[in-house]
Amino acid sequence: MAYSEKVVDHYNNPRNVGSLPKEDPNVGTGLVGAPECGDVMKLQMRINPETQVIEEAKFKTFGCGSAIASSSLATEWVKGKTVEEALAIKNTDIVRELSLPPVKIHCSVLAEDAIKAAIGNWKKKHGVEVPEHEKASH
């Protein structure tokens, strides 16, 4: 099966690969996995506690091209957004942007879960209750 051009682009030139200090109180870390294919994805963001704006995002994904592209795109999209805006990103947006075929939809789900998990982790560090619907649920 052929990957779409955008997937190939993100795969060959992944944006924002790397990591942020996990212990930093302003850094939220989300580590999620897709058991069906054995992919693991780590997404981290540095969030300004005053403005709630995501100032930096990094990812590291061990998995297929679509999983890498989905997480790469997710880091691009969340940067500069507020926490609320980032939480509004849906996996279907990623599917559309990357033209993912049905068998790769779970990769986009993984990326959405990673965003939620990272923000959830940051909120926890700041003593904010994470509402049920914002938890990584897939």
Added chain:
Amino acid sequence: MSTQLPITNPPLVCWNCHERTIGTHFCPGCGKLLQLPQGSDYFAMFELPRKLWIEMDALEQKFLQLSWKLHPDNFVSATEQEREISLKRSSELNDAYRTLRDPIARVEYLLAIEGMRKNGENKQQAPPELLEEVFELNESLDELREAKAEGSDTASLRQRLEAAEKSFGEKLNEVDGALQSKAQEWDDAIDAGANVADRGKIMAQLNELLNRRSYIRNLVVNVQKELL
């Protein structure tokens, strides 16, 4: 409480003689090849209970026997409908055999038909410890990969990769061992007529082991790629 799960196919109406039939493959009334009844499954196709231990020789015998009976060659001069059924049944039979023959695919299939594992989605997240562990193992493999790309001392690198392969392989064996004993537990529970809650518990554990296995298998495959 029932002591045994049903192993026969659900009854259906024969497409040819319109009699209700409980035949698995051929209508006992008119002898025509039957469509596979809805709600039937691979275990029922082989007239096996939904248990995880399967005698391989018997499975193969049954497969050969059935493929011979269902084979499209037997229906060249039959009606188009019969030819179609034969083709469909033969391909289903091949899928069934391929699935039941493989102990891992067999567990995956059992969990799928029992509603524990849905295709393409998985409701529960893997435990965080497992993800941490898998992530770290992947990172260590990544470091070796980078070192390889930089052309560092290949002999010592190869040693480290081989050590990683050995350790991942051991983990895979551990998981396979755990899966095997959990499968035994499932069969015992079926024999003992365990209730839905108890069966559900075992299935959840089987599912967790399968998940762990797919992460570790990826690691094994990836490290082997580096060693080629």
